[in-house]
Amino acid sequence: MQTLYRRLLGLMPRIGVQVTDLGPGTAVVSRRGGAYRVTGADKDTWVLRRTRDAARSEVSEGDAVRLGDTGALLLMETPGGRDERRLQLAAAEYLCTQHVAAMLELYGVNCVFDVGANNGQYARRLRKLGYTGRIASFEPTSETFARLEKAAADDPDWHVYRCGLGREETTAEIHVGWKTMNSLLPASDYGKGRYSRFAKADTEEIRVRRLDEVMTEALDGLADPRPYLKMDTQGYDLEVFAGAGERIAEFVGMQSEVAVLKLYEGSPGMGEAVAVYEAAGFGITGMYPVTREATTGRVIEFDCVMMRADAAPTP
Template sequence: MSLILIPIATQMGDSLEFVCEVQDIMIAASDPLVEMLRPERLTAIVDIGANPLSSDGEPPYRQMLAKRLCTVVGFEPQPDAHAELNQKKGDLEAYLPYAVGDGSVGILKVCRARGMSSLLSPDPRSLSLFPGFLDYGQVIQEIPVETRTLDSIDEIREIDLLKIDVQGQELSVFLNGRSRLSNAVALQTEVSFVPLYLRQPVFGEIDLALRGFGFIPHMFVNLNKRMILPIHDSARPFASMNQLLEADIVYVRDFTQPERMSAEQLKQLALISHHCYASYDLAANCIHRLIERKVAPPGSVEQYLSIIAQAGAAPD
Protein backbone atom coordinates (compact mmCIF):
# COMPACT_ATOMS: atom_id res chain seq x y z
CA MET A 1 0.00 0.00 0.00
CA SER A 2 1.38 3.39 -0.94
CA LEU A 3 1.06 6.84 0.53
CA ILE A 4 -1.27 9.26 -1.21
CA LEU A 5 -0.15 12.83 -1.76
CA ILE A 6 -2.58 15.31 -0.25
CA PRO A 7 -2.82 18.74 -1.93
CA ILE A 8 -3.05 21.49 0.69
CA ALA A 9 -4.70 24.72 -0.47
CA THR A 10 -2.79 27.92 0.27
CA GLN A 11 -3.61 31.42 -0.91
CA MET A 12 -0.64 33.35 -2.30
CA GLY A 13 -1.54 36.84 -3.46
CA ASP A 14 -4.06 36.51 -6.27
CA SER A 15 -3.13 32.92 -7.06
CA LEU A 16 -4.00 29.62 -5.44
CA GLU A 17 -1.34 26.99 -4.98
CA PHE A 18 -1.94 23.35 -4.18
CA VAL A 19 1.18 22.21 -2.36
CA CYS A 20 1.57 18.43 -2.23
CA GLU A 21 2.69 17.11 1.13
CA VAL A 22 3.16 13.47 2.16
CA GLN A 23 0.86 12.69 5.08
CA ASP A 24 1.61 10.15 7.77
CA ILE A 25 -1.74 8.44 7.20
CA MET A 26 -2.70 5.85 4.64
CA ILE A 27 -5.64 7.47 2.91
CA ALA A 28 -6.10 4.47 0.65
CA ALA A 29 -6.58 2.21 3.65
CA SER A 30 -9.78 4.06 4.55
CA ASP A 31 -11.36 3.57 1.13
CA PRO A 32 -11.19 0.16 -0.53
CA LEU A 33 -12.15 1.47 -3.98
CA VAL A 34 -9.27 3.97 -3.98
CA GLU A 35 -6.96 1.20 -2.83
CA MET A 36 -8.15 -1.04 -5.68
CA LEU A 37 -8.02 1.59 -8.44
CA ARG A 38 -4.94 3.51 -7.27
CA PRO A 39 -5.66 6.81 -9.07
CA GLU A 40 -2.79 9.18 -9.78
CA ARG A 41 -4.22 11.93 -7.56
CA LEU A 42 -7.19 12.98 -5.49
CA THR A 43 -10.40 13.65 -7.41
CA ALA A 44 -10.49 17.30 -8.52
CA ILE A 45 -13.88 18.94 -7.98
CA VAL A 46 -14.89 22.43 -9.07
CA ASP A 47 -18.08 23.95 -7.63
CA ILE A 48 -19.34 27.08 -9.41
CA GLY A 49 -22.05 28.77 -7.38
CA ALA A 50 -21.11 27.06 -4.12
CA ASN A 51 -23.55 29.21 -2.12
CA PRO A 52 -24.07 27.60 1.33
CA LEU A 53 -27.09 29.86 1.89
CA SER A 54 -29.09 28.21 -0.88
CA SER A 55 -31.64 25.47 -0.27
CA ASP A 56 -29.87 22.83 -2.36
CA GLY A 57 -28.74 20.74 0.62
CA GLU A 58 -25.42 18.92 0.89
CA PRO A 59 -23.19 18.80 -2.20
CA PRO A 60 -22.84 15.42 -3.91
CA TYR A 61 -19.13 15.26 -3.08
CA ARG A 62 -19.67 15.64 0.68
CA GLN A 63 -18.75 12.02 1.39
CA MET A 64 -15.58 12.17 -0.71
CA LEU A 65 -14.48 15.37 1.02
CA ALA A 66 -15.16 13.91 4.46
CA LYS A 67 -12.99 10.91 3.56
CA ARG A 68 -10.24 13.20 2.18
CA LEU A 69 -10.56 11.68 -1.29
CA CYS A 70 -10.98 14.94 -3.22
CA THR A 71 -10.04 18.60 -3.45
CA VAL A 72 -12.63 21.31 -3.99
CA VAL A 73 -12.17 24.68 -5.68
CA GLY A 74 -15.37 26.67 -5.29
CA PHE A 75 -16.56 29.99 -6.67
CA GLU A 76 -19.11 32.27 -5.02
CA PRO A 77 -19.34 36.02 -5.81
CA GLN A 78 -21.90 36.91 -3.12
CA PRO A 79 -19.82 38.36 -0.24
CA ASP A 80 -21.81 36.89 2.66
CA ALA A 81 -21.94 33.42 1.12
CA HIS A 82 -18.24 33.54 0.22
CA ALA A 83 -17.35 34.56 3.78
CA GLU A 84 -19.32 31.65 5.22
CA LEU A 85 -17.64 29.17 2.89
CA ASN A 86 -14.18 30.38 3.89
CA GLN A 87 -15.09 30.27 7.57
CA LYS A 88 -16.10 26.61 7.40
CA LYS A 89 -13.65 25.24 4.84
CA GLY A 90 -11.13 22.51 5.46
CA ASP A 91 -7.57 22.20 4.17
CA LEU A 92 -8.69 20.45 0.97
CA GLU A 93 -11.03 23.30 0.01
CA ALA A 94 -10.46 26.73 -1.51
CA TYR A 95 -13.21 29.26 -2.27
CA LEU A 96 -12.74 32.26 -4.52
CA PRO A 97 -15.02 35.29 -5.00
CA TYR A 98 -15.06 35.13 -8.79
CA ALA A 99 -18.17 35.27 -10.94
CA VAL A 100 -17.63 32.70 -13.68
CA GLY A 101 -19.12 33.52 -17.07
CA ASP A 102 -18.06 34.76 -20.50
CA GLY A 103 -15.35 37.17 -19.34
CA SER A 104 -17.44 40.32 -19.66
CA VAL A 105 -18.47 42.84 -17.01
CA GLY A 106 -21.93 42.16 -15.64
CA ILE A 107 -24.33 43.05 -12.85
CA LEU A 108 -25.10 40.46 -10.19
CA LYS A 109 -28.77 40.80 -9.30
CA VAL A 110 -29.11 39.77 -5.67
CA CYS A 111 -32.66 38.55 -5.13
CA ARG A 112 -34.79 38.31 -2.01
CA ALA A 113 -34.40 34.55 -2.25
CA ARG A 114 -30.60 34.42 -2.41
CA GLY A 115 -30.66 31.19 -4.37
CA MET A 116 -32.25 33.09 -7.27
CA SER A 117 -29.47 35.69 -7.54
CA SER A 118 -28.08 35.79 -11.07
CA LEU A 119 -26.24 37.80 -13.68
CA LEU A 120 -29.46 37.52 -15.68
CA SER A 121 -32.54 39.59 -14.90
CA PRO A 122 -35.55 37.76 -13.45
CA ASP A 123 -38.46 37.52 -15.89
CA PRO A 124 -41.60 38.91 -14.16
CA ARG A 125 -43.86 37.33 -16.77
CA SER A 126 -42.65 33.80 -15.97
CA LEU A 127 -42.31 34.39 -12.24
CA SER A 128 -45.91 35.60 -12.00
CA LEU A 129 -47.16 32.17 -13.05
CA PHE A 130 -45.89 30.35 -9.94
CA PRO A 131 -46.82 30.92 -6.28
CA GLY A 132 -44.34 33.14 -4.42
CA PHE A 133 -41.88 33.52 -7.27
CA LEU A 134 -42.45 37.22 -7.90
CA ASP A 135 -41.40 37.83 -4.29
CA TYR A 136 -38.50 35.36 -4.42
CA GLY A 137 -37.17 37.00 -7.59
CA GLN A 138 -37.38 40.59 -6.36
CA VAL A 139 -33.99 42.23 -6.91
CA ILE A 140 -32.83 43.88 -3.66
CA GLN A 141 -29.25 44.73 -4.63
CA GLU A 142 -27.14 45.05 -7.77
CA ILE A 143 -23.40 44.37 -7.62
CA PRO A 144 -21.12 45.10 -10.61
CA VAL A 145 -18.86 42.10 -11.25
CA GLU A 146 -16.19 41.23 -13.76
CA THR A 147 -16.70 37.66 -14.86
CA ARG A 148 -13.92 35.23 -15.65
CA THR A 149 -14.13 32.38 -18.10
CA LEU A 150 -13.61 28.86 -16.84
CA ASP A 151 -10.73 28.43 -19.28
CA SER A 152 -8.93 31.54 -17.97
CA ILE A 153 -8.91 30.70 -14.26
CA ASP A 154 -5.36 29.70 -13.34
CA GLU A 155 -6.38 28.41 -9.92
CA ILE A 156 -8.01 25.41 -11.59
CA ARG A 157 -5.46 22.71 -12.38
CA GLU A 158 -7.78 19.82 -13.19
CA ILE A 159 -11.52 19.13 -13.26
CA ASP A 160 -12.91 15.64 -12.79
CA LEU A 161 -16.36 16.69 -11.54
CA LEU A 162 -17.92 20.09 -12.19
CA LYS A 163 -20.92 21.08 -10.10
CA ILE A 164 -22.58 24.26 -11.30
CA ASP A 165 -25.61 26.32 -10.30
CA VAL A 166 -25.45 29.89 -11.58
CA GLN A 167 -29.12 30.56 -12.25
CA GLY A 168 -29.34 30.60 -16.02
CA GLN A 169 -25.69 31.30 -16.87
CA GLU A 170 -24.64 27.65 -17.12
CA LEU A 171 -24.46 27.52 -20.92
CA SER A 172 -22.22 30.60 -21.02
CA VAL A 173 -19.84 28.92 -18.56
CA PHE A 174 -19.72 25.73 -20.64
CA LEU A 175 -19.11 27.51 -23.95
CA ASN A 176 -16.24 29.46 -22.41
CA GLY A 177 -14.78 26.44 -20.64
CA ARG A 178 -14.25 23.93 -23.44
CA SER A 179 -10.57 23.39 -22.64
CA ARG A 180 -11.10 22.82 -18.91
CA LEU A 181 -14.05 20.51 -19.55
CA SER A 182 -12.15 18.38 -22.07
CA ASN A 183 -10.77 16.14 -19.31
CA ALA A 184 -13.77 16.22 -16.96
CA VAL A 185 -15.70 12.98 -16.57
CA ALA A 186 -18.84 14.17 -14.78
CA LEU A 187 -20.89 17.32 -14.53
CA GLN A 188 -23.87 18.23 -12.36
CA THR A 189 -25.83 21.24 -13.56
CA GLU A 190 -29.12 22.95 -12.92
CA VAL A 191 -31.38 23.14 -15.98
CA SER A 192 -34.66 24.97 -16.52
CA PHE A 193 -37.69 23.75 -18.43
CA VAL A 194 -39.46 27.12 -18.03
CA PRO A 195 -37.08 30.11 -18.22
CA LEU A 196 -37.30 32.23 -15.06
CA TYR A 197 -34.83 34.83 -16.35
CA LEU A 198 -34.72 36.97 -19.46
CA ARG A 199 -32.71 35.34 -22.28
CA GLN A 200 -32.15 32.19 -20.21
CA PRO A 201 -31.09 29.07 -22.18
CA VAL A 202 -33.34 26.12 -21.44
CA PHE A 203 -32.71 22.40 -21.00
CA GLY A 204 -32.64 21.50 -24.69
CA GLU A 205 -29.91 24.03 -25.47
CA ILE A 206 -27.74 22.85 -22.59
CA ASP A 207 -28.28 19.20 -23.50
CA LEU A 208 -27.14 19.76 -27.10
CA ALA A 209 -24.05 21.68 -25.97
CA LEU A 210 -22.96 19.04 -23.45
CA ARG A 211 -23.51 16.21 -25.92
CA GLY A 212 -21.27 18.15 -28.29
CA PHE A 213 -18.60 18.16 -25.57
CA GLY A 214 -18.78 14.36 -25.26
CA PHE A 215 -21.17 14.03 -22.31
CA ILE A 216 -24.45 12.13 -22.08
CA PRO A 217 -27.27 12.42 -19.51
CA HIS A 218 -26.93 9.99 -16.62
CA MET A 219 -29.46 10.84 -13.90
CA PHE A 220 -31.68 13.47 -12.35
CA VAL A 221 -30.59 14.38 -8.83
CA ASN A 222 -33.87 16.17 -8.22
CA LEU A 223 -36.83 17.32 -10.27
CA ASN A 224 -38.52 20.56 -9.25
CA LYS A 225 -42.21 21.00 -10.08
CA ARG A 226 -44.52 23.87 -9.20
CA MET A 227 -48.26 24.52 -9.23
CA ILE A 228 -49.46 26.98 -11.88
CA LEU A 229 -51.48 29.98 -10.70
CA PRO A 230 -54.28 30.76 -10.04
CA ILE A 231 -54.50 27.37 -8.31
CA HIS A 232 -52.24 27.25 -5.27
CA ASP A 233 -52.08 25.93 -1.72
CA SER A 234 -51.17 28.72 0.69
CA ALA A 235 -50.38 26.18 3.41
CA ARG A 236 -47.96 24.36 1.11
CA PRO A 237 -46.15 26.92 -1.08
CA PHE A 238 -44.01 24.23 -2.72
CA ALA A 239 -46.94 21.99 -3.63
CA SER A 240 -47.08 20.89 -7.25
CA MET A 241 -49.10 18.99 -9.79
CA ASN A 242 -47.29 18.24 -13.05
CA GLN A 243 -45.50 21.35 -14.33
CA LEU A 244 -41.75 20.85 -14.64
CA LEU A 245 -39.75 23.91 -13.61
CA GLU A 246 -36.11 23.06 -12.90
CA ALA A 247 -33.90 20.07 -12.24
CA ASP A 248 -30.39 19.14 -11.23
CA ILE A 249 -29.08 16.66 -13.79
CA VAL A 250 -25.84 14.71 -13.96
CA TYR A 251 -23.97 14.24 -17.24
CA VAL A 252 -21.08 11.80 -17.58
CA ARG A 253 -18.41 11.25 -20.18
CA ASP A 254 -19.93 9.05 -22.89
CA PHE A 255 -19.21 5.53 -21.61
CA THR A 256 -20.45 4.00 -24.89
CA GLN A 257 -17.14 5.22 -26.35
CA PRO A 258 -14.66 4.16 -23.65
CA GLU A 259 -11.74 4.35 -26.08
CA ARG A 260 -12.01 8.13 -25.80
CA MET A 261 -11.24 8.02 -22.08
CA SER A 262 -7.82 7.56 -20.51
CA ALA A 263 -7.29 5.03 -17.74
CA GLU A 264 -7.18 7.86 -15.20
CA GLN A 265 -10.48 9.23 -16.49
CA LEU A 266 -12.08 5.80 -16.10
CA LYS A 267 -10.76 5.60 -12.54
CA GLN A 268 -12.07 9.05 -11.66
CA LEU A 269 -15.46 8.33 -13.23
CA ALA A 270 -15.69 5.13 -11.19
CA LEU A 271 -14.88 6.98 -7.96
CA ILE A 272 -17.35 9.79 -8.65
CA SER A 273 -20.09 7.37 -9.73
CA HIS A 274 -19.61 5.32 -6.57
CA HIS A 275 -19.13 8.00 -3.92
CA CYS A 276 -21.23 10.88 -5.25
CA TYR A 277 -24.19 9.23 -6.95
CA ALA A 278 -24.36 5.56 -5.87
CA SER A 279 -24.19 4.65 -9.57
CA TYR A 280 -22.58 1.29 -8.88
CA ASP A 281 -23.34 -0.09 -12.34
CA LEU A 282 -21.46 2.74 -14.04
CA ALA A 283 -18.54 2.34 -11.64
CA ALA A 284 -18.44 -1.39 -12.39
CA ASN A 285 -18.49 -0.67 -16.13
CA CYS A 286 -15.47 1.61 -15.74
CA ILE A 287 -13.65 -1.10 -13.80
CA HIS A 288 -14.53 -3.62 -16.53
CA ARG A 289 -12.94 -1.31 -19.12
CA LEU A 290 -9.82 -1.03 -16.97
CA ILE A 291 -9.60 -4.84 -16.89
CA GLU A 292 -9.81 -4.89 -20.70
CA ARG A 293 -6.81 -2.56 -20.81
CA LYS A 294 -4.96 -4.70 -18.25
CA VAL A 295 -4.83 -1.69 -15.93
CA ALA A 296 -6.93 -3.53 -13.34
CA PRO A 297 -6.47 -7.24 -12.59
CA PRO A 298 -9.03 -9.90 -13.55
CA GLY A 299 -11.63 -10.27 -10.84
CA SER A 300 -11.75 -6.55 -10.06
CA VAL A 301 -15.47 -6.30 -10.84
CA GLU A 302 -16.17 -9.14 -8.42
CA GLN A 303 -13.96 -7.40 -5.86
CA TYR A 304 -15.93 -4.21 -6.37
CA LEU A 305 -19.26 -6.00 -5.89
CA SER A 306 -17.84 -7.35 -2.64
CA ILE A 307 -16.93 -3.80 -1.57
CA ILE A 308 -20.51 -2.70 -2.24
CA ALA A 309 -21.96 -5.63 -0.31
CA GLN A 310 -19.67 -5.08 2.68
CA ALA A 311 -20.72 -1.43 2.79
CA GLY A 312 -24.37 -2.44 2.80
CA ALA A 313 -24.93 -0.49 -0.39
CA ALA A 314 -25.94 -3.26 -2.77
CA PRO A 315 -28.07 -2.13 -5.73
CA ASP A 316 -31.84 -2.57 -5.41
Protein backbone atom coordinates in the same frame (compact mmCIF):
# COMPACT_ATOMS: atom_id res chain seq x y z
CA MET B 1 -37.12 20.58 21.39
CA GLN B 2 -36.08 17.43 19.54
CA THR B 3 -38.72 14.75 19.21
CA LEU B 4 -38.05 11.26 20.48
CA TYR B 5 -38.04 10.14 16.85
CA ARG B 6 -35.25 12.58 15.97
CA ARG B 7 -33.22 11.72 19.08
CA LEU B 8 -33.38 8.02 18.23
CA LEU B 9 -32.22 8.70 14.68
CA GLY B 10 -29.29 10.62 16.12
CA LEU B 11 -28.30 7.66 18.29
CA MET B 12 -28.32 5.14 15.46
CA PRO B 13 -24.77 5.83 14.12
CA ARG B 14 -23.34 5.10 17.58
CA ILE B 15 -24.39 1.47 17.24
CA GLY B 16 -23.23 1.08 13.66
CA VAL B 17 -26.46 1.99 11.91
CA GLN B 18 -26.40 4.35 8.93
CA VAL B 19 -29.20 6.93 8.81
CA THR B 20 -30.07 8.91 5.70
CA ASP B 21 -32.50 11.68 6.60
CA LEU B 22 -34.67 12.63 3.61
CA GLY B 23 -36.50 15.39 5.40
CA PRO B 24 -39.18 15.78 8.08
CA GLY B 25 -40.56 12.41 9.02
CA THR B 26 -38.69 10.43 6.38
CA ALA B 27 -35.51 8.40 6.71
CA VAL B 28 -33.72 5.33 5.46
CA VAL B 29 -32.04 3.34 8.24
CA SER B 30 -29.67 0.45 7.47
CA ARG B 31 -26.96 -1.65 9.03
CA ARG B 32 -24.51 -3.97 7.28
CA GLY B 33 -23.34 -7.25 8.73
CA GLY B 34 -25.49 -6.95 11.83
CA ALA B 35 -27.34 -9.61 13.81
CA TYR B 36 -30.49 -7.54 14.07
CA ARG B 37 -33.60 -8.10 12.00
CA VAL B 38 -36.74 -6.07 11.64
CA THR B 39 -40.12 -7.18 10.33
CA GLY B 40 -40.48 -6.21 6.68
CA ALA B 41 -36.76 -5.61 6.03
CA ASP B 42 -33.95 -7.86 4.86
CA LYS B 43 -30.95 -8.87 6.95
CA ASP B 44 -29.08 -5.67 6.07
CA THR B 45 -31.81 -3.16 6.89
CA TRP B 46 -33.21 -1.71 10.08
CA VAL B 47 -36.27 0.47 9.92
CA LEU B 48 -37.20 2.84 12.74
CA ARG B 49 -40.56 4.58 12.60
CA ARG B 50 -42.36 6.95 14.86
CA THR B 51 -46.01 5.99 15.23
CA ARG B 52 -48.89 8.44 15.12
CA ASP B 53 -48.62 8.52 18.88
CA ALA B 54 -45.66 10.89 19.20
CA ALA B 55 -45.00 9.72 22.74
CA ARG B 56 -43.60 6.36 21.67
CA SER B 57 -41.47 4.88 18.89
CA GLU B 58 -41.48 1.40 17.48
CA VAL B 59 -40.44 -0.61 14.47
CA SER B 60 -43.17 -1.36 11.98
CA GLU B 61 -43.54 -2.38 8.37
CA GLY B 62 -47.03 -0.96 7.92
CA ASP B 63 -46.04 2.31 6.26
CA ALA B 64 -42.52 1.54 5.10
CA VAL B 65 -42.06 1.67 1.33
CA ARG B 66 -39.83 -1.00 -0.16
CA LEU B 67 -37.35 0.48 -2.66
CA GLY B 68 -37.43 -2.14 -5.38
CA ASP B 69 -35.31 -5.21 -4.69
CA THR B 70 -32.52 -3.28 -2.97
CA GLY B 71 -33.54 -4.39 0.52
CA ALA B 72 -33.91 -0.75 1.60
CA LEU B 73 -37.11 0.65 3.02
CA LEU B 74 -38.31 4.24 3.03
CA LEU B 75 -39.60 5.21 6.46
CA MET B 76 -42.63 7.45 6.92
CA GLU B 77 -43.24 9.33 10.15
CA THR B 78 -46.91 10.24 9.56
CA PRO B 79 -47.93 8.57 6.31
CA GLY B 80 -51.52 9.74 6.36
CA GLY B 81 -50.59 13.42 6.10
CA ARG B 82 -47.42 13.31 4.05
CA ASP B 83 -46.81 15.78 1.22
CA GLU B 84 -46.07 13.56 -1.78
CA ARG B 85 -44.48 16.40 -3.78
CA ARG B 86 -42.02 17.27 -1.03
CA LEU B 87 -41.29 13.61 -0.43
CA GLN B 88 -40.53 13.01 -4.10
CA LEU B 89 -38.20 16.01 -4.29
CA ALA B 90 -36.40 14.96 -1.11
CA ALA B 91 -35.97 11.45 -2.48
CA ALA B 92 -34.73 12.84 -5.81
CA GLU B 93 -32.12 14.97 -4.02
CA TYR B 94 -30.96 11.93 -2.05
CA LEU B 95 -30.73 9.78 -5.19
CA CYS B 96 -28.89 12.52 -7.08
CA THR B 97 -26.25 12.97 -4.39
CA GLN B 98 -25.74 9.22 -4.11
CA HIS B 99 -25.39 8.94 -7.88
CA VAL B 100 -22.89 11.80 -8.05
CA ALA B 101 -20.81 10.27 -5.27
CA ALA B 102 -20.77 6.95 -7.12
CA MET B 103 -19.71 8.63 -10.39
CA LEU B 104 -16.91 10.57 -8.69
CA GLU B 105 -15.57 7.30 -7.30
CA LEU B 106 -16.02 5.33 -10.53
CA TYR B 107 -14.27 7.94 -12.68
CA GLY B 108 -11.53 8.68 -10.16
CA VAL B 109 -12.42 12.38 -9.86
CA ASN B 110 -9.86 14.31 -7.83
CA CYS B 111 -11.10 17.89 -8.25
CA VAL B 112 -14.70 19.10 -8.22
CA PHE B 113 -15.38 22.56 -9.65
CA ASP B 114 -18.32 23.82 -7.59
CA VAL B 115 -19.64 26.76 -9.64
CA GLY B 116 -22.43 28.64 -7.93
CA ALA B 117 -21.34 27.41 -4.52
CA ASN B 118 -23.61 29.64 -2.42
CA ASN B 119 -22.84 28.85 1.25
CA GLY B 120 -20.98 25.63 0.43
CA GLN B 121 -23.92 23.23 0.75
CA TYR B 122 -22.84 21.09 -2.20
CA ALA B 123 -19.24 20.77 -1.03
CA ARG B 124 -20.26 19.87 2.52
CA ARG B 125 -22.56 17.20 1.15
CA LEU B 126 -19.72 15.71 -0.91
CA ARG B 127 -17.57 15.48 2.21
CA LYS B 128 -20.36 13.73 4.12
CA LEU B 129 -20.64 11.22 1.27
CA GLY B 130 -16.94 10.38 1.55
CA TYR B 131 -15.37 12.44 -1.24
CA THR B 132 -11.86 13.41 -0.08
CA GLY B 133 -10.43 15.07 -3.20
CA ARG B 134 -10.00 18.75 -3.96
CA ILE B 135 -12.96 21.10 -4.23
CA ALA B 136 -12.76 24.48 -5.97
CA SER B 137 -15.83 26.57 -5.09
CA PHE B 138 -16.84 29.78 -6.89
CA GLU B 139 -19.24 32.33 -5.41
CA PRO B 140 -19.28 35.99 -6.53
CA THR B 141 -21.39 37.96 -4.03
CA SER B 142 -19.70 39.42 -0.97
CA GLU B 143 -22.13 38.39 1.77
CA THR B 144 -22.55 34.83 0.53
CA PHE B 145 -18.84 34.41 -0.17
CA ALA B 146 -18.06 35.32 3.44
CA ARG B 147 -20.19 32.39 4.61
CA LEU B 148 -18.59 30.10 2.02
CA GLU B 149 -15.10 31.12 3.11
CA LYS B 150 -15.98 30.38 6.73
CA ALA B 151 -17.39 26.96 5.80
CA ALA B 152 -14.17 26.00 4.01
CA ALA B 153 -11.78 27.44 6.58
CA ASP B 154 -10.89 24.12 8.27
CA ASP B 155 -10.68 22.07 5.07
CA PRO B 156 -7.23 22.48 3.46
CA ASP B 157 -8.30 20.87 0.19
CA TRP B 158 -11.38 23.04 -0.26
CA HIS B 159 -10.38 26.19 -2.15
CA VAL B 160 -12.75 29.14 -2.56
CA TYR B 161 -12.78 31.90 -5.19
CA ARG B 162 -14.77 35.11 -5.03
CA CYS B 163 -15.88 35.47 -8.64
CA GLY B 164 -18.48 34.38 -11.10
CA LEU B 165 -17.65 32.39 -14.22
CA GLY B 166 -18.79 33.18 -17.72
CA ARG B 167 -17.98 33.41 -21.41
CA GLU B 168 -15.52 36.29 -21.03
CA GLU B 169 -13.40 38.15 -18.49
CA THR B 170 -15.44 41.13 -17.36
CA THR B 171 -17.36 42.78 -14.55
CA ALA B 172 -21.12 42.47 -14.31
CA GLU B 173 -24.12 43.35 -12.15
CA ILE B 174 -25.68 40.39 -10.35
CA HIS B 175 -29.13 40.46 -8.77
CA VAL B 176 -28.82 39.93 -5.01
CA GLY B 177 -31.36 39.45 -2.24
CA TRP B 178 -32.82 36.45 -4.05
CA LYS B 179 -31.25 34.05 -1.50
CA THR B 180 -30.09 30.89 -3.29
CA MET B 181 -31.46 32.25 -6.58
CA ASN B 182 -29.15 35.25 -7.14
CA SER B 183 -28.53 35.52 -10.88
CA LEU B 184 -26.79 37.55 -13.55
CA LEU B 185 -30.04 37.27 -15.51
CA PRO B 186 -33.32 39.08 -14.81
CA ALA B 187 -36.30 37.06 -13.68
CA SER B 188 -38.79 35.96 -16.33
CA ASP B 189 -42.48 36.75 -16.08
CA TYR B 190 -43.02 33.12 -15.06
CA GLY B 191 -40.33 33.44 -12.39
CA LYS B 192 -41.85 36.64 -11.00
CA GLY B 193 -45.22 34.95 -10.77
CA ARG B 194 -43.74 32.03 -8.87
CA TYR B 195 -41.29 33.72 -6.46
CA SER B 196 -42.02 36.97 -4.62
CA ARG B 197 -38.29 37.40 -3.92
CA PHE B 198 -37.82 38.44 -7.55
CA ALA B 199 -39.59 41.71 -6.78
CA LYS B 200 -36.37 42.96 -5.18
CA ALA B 201 -34.11 44.96 -7.50
CA ASP B 202 -30.79 45.14 -5.60
CA THR B 203 -27.61 44.43 -7.55
CA GLU B 204 -23.90 44.06 -6.81
CA GLU B 205 -20.95 44.45 -9.16
CA ILE B 206 -18.89 41.27 -9.42
CA ARG B 207 -15.87 39.96 -11.25
CA VAL B 208 -16.50 37.35 -13.95
CA ARG B 209 -13.67 35.05 -15.08
CA ARG B 210 -13.38 32.33 -17.70
CA LEU B 211 -13.26 28.72 -16.54
CA ASP B 212 -10.25 27.87 -18.70
CA GLU B 213 -8.37 30.76 -17.08
CA VAL B 214 -8.96 29.55 -13.51
CA MET B 215 -8.40 25.86 -14.20
CA THR B 216 -4.61 26.03 -14.08
CA GLU B 217 -4.69 27.58 -10.62
CA ALA B 218 -7.41 25.27 -9.30
CA LEU B 219 -5.68 22.10 -10.55
CA ASP B 220 -2.18 23.12 -9.47
CA GLY B 221 -0.32 20.29 -7.74
CA LEU B 222 -2.50 17.45 -9.03
CA ALA B 223 -0.31 14.99 -10.92
CA ASP B 224 -3.16 13.45 -12.93
CA PRO B 225 -6.14 15.85 -12.82
CA ARG B 226 -9.55 14.27 -13.35
CA PRO B 227 -11.93 17.18 -12.81
CA TYR B 228 -15.73 17.22 -12.53
CA LEU B 229 -17.79 20.36 -13.25
CA LYS B 230 -20.89 21.15 -11.18
CA MET B 231 -22.86 24.24 -12.25
CA ASP B 232 -25.79 25.82 -10.44
CA THR B 233 -25.77 29.42 -11.62
CA GLN B 234 -29.46 30.22 -12.01
CA GLY B 235 -29.79 30.22 -15.78
CA TYR B 236 -26.13 31.00 -16.55
CA ASP B 237 -24.70 27.47 -16.84
CA LEU B 238 -24.16 27.57 -20.63
CA GLU B 239 -22.15 30.78 -20.26
CA VAL B 240 -19.94 29.08 -17.65
CA PHE B 241 -19.57 26.07 -19.94
CA ALA B 242 -18.58 28.28 -22.89
CA GLY B 243 -15.84 29.85 -20.78
CA ALA B 244 -14.04 26.51 -20.58
CA GLY B 245 -13.25 26.62 -24.30
CA GLU B 246 -11.31 23.60 -25.52
CA ARG B 247 -10.39 22.70 -21.95
CA ILE B 248 -13.89 21.34 -21.41
CA ALA B 249 -12.44 18.11 -22.83
CA GLU B 250 -10.41 17.72 -19.63
CA PHE B 251 -13.54 17.22 -17.51
CA VAL B 252 -14.56 13.59 -17.03
CA GLY B 253 -18.07 14.56 -15.94
CA MET B 254 -20.40 17.42 -15.21
CA GLN B 255 -23.66 18.42 -13.56
CA SER B 256 -25.98 21.22 -14.63
CA GLU B 257 -29.33 22.54 -13.46
CA VAL B 258 -31.42 22.53 -16.64
CA ALA B 259 -34.73 24.34 -16.99
CA VAL B 260 -38.01 22.96 -18.31
CA LEU B 261 -39.87 26.11 -17.29
CA LYS B 262 -37.66 29.20 -17.44
CA LEU B 263 -37.30 31.28 -14.28
CA TYR B 264 -34.85 33.74 -15.90
CA GLU B 265 -34.97 35.82 -19.07
CA GLY B 266 -32.47 34.65 -21.68
CA SER B 267 -31.75 31.31 -19.99
CA PRO B 268 -31.58 28.21 -22.22
CA GLY B 269 -34.20 25.49 -22.16
CA MET B 270 -33.36 21.94 -21.19
CA GLY B 271 -33.16 20.70 -24.78
CA GLU B 272 -30.76 23.45 -25.86
CA ALA B 273 -28.48 22.97 -22.85
CA VAL B 274 -28.34 19.17 -23.07
CA ALA B 275 -27.60 19.36 -26.82
CA VAL B 276 -24.56 21.56 -26.14
CA TYR B 277 -23.29 19.23 -23.43
CA GLU B 278 -23.78 16.14 -25.61
CA ALA B 279 -21.97 17.80 -28.51
CA ALA B 280 -18.99 18.26 -26.17
CA GLY B 281 -18.86 14.51 -25.49
CA PHE B 282 -20.94 14.10 -22.32
CA GLY B 283 -23.74 11.55 -21.93
CA ILE B 284 -26.60 11.62 -19.44
CA THR B 285 -26.28 9.25 -16.48
CA GLY B 286 -29.03 10.74 -14.31
CA MET B 287 -31.88 13.30 -14.32
CA TYR B 288 -33.42 14.37 -11.00
CA PRO B 289 -36.26 16.87 -10.39
CA VAL B 290 -35.21 19.91 -8.38
CA THR B 291 -38.50 21.83 -8.20
CA ARG B 292 -42.09 21.16 -9.25
CA GLU B 293 -45.27 23.16 -9.59
CA ALA B 294 -47.54 22.27 -6.70
CA THR B 295 -50.72 22.76 -8.72
CA THR B 296 -49.79 20.88 -11.90
CA GLY B 297 -46.94 18.57 -10.87
CA ARG B 298 -44.82 19.85 -13.77
CA VAL B 299 -41.06 19.79 -13.22
CA ILE B 300 -39.49 23.26 -13.36
CA GLU B 301 -35.82 22.24 -13.24
CA PHE B 302 -33.79 19.04 -13.31
CA ASP B 303 -30.31 18.29 -12.01
CA CYS B 304 -28.68 16.69 -15.04
CA VAL B 305 -25.63 14.51 -14.35
CA MET B 306 -23.45 13.65 -17.36
CA MET B 307 -20.21 11.75 -17.77
CA ARG B 308 -17.70 11.32 -20.58
CA ALA B 309 -17.96 7.62 -21.50
CA ASP B 310 -14.45 7.46 -22.95
CA ALA B 311 -13.10 8.56 -19.56
CA ALA B 312 -14.63 5.61 -17.72
CA PRO B 313 -12.18 3.08 -16.28
CA THR B 314 -11.54 -0.06 -18.26
CA PRO B 315 -13.54 -3.00 -16.82
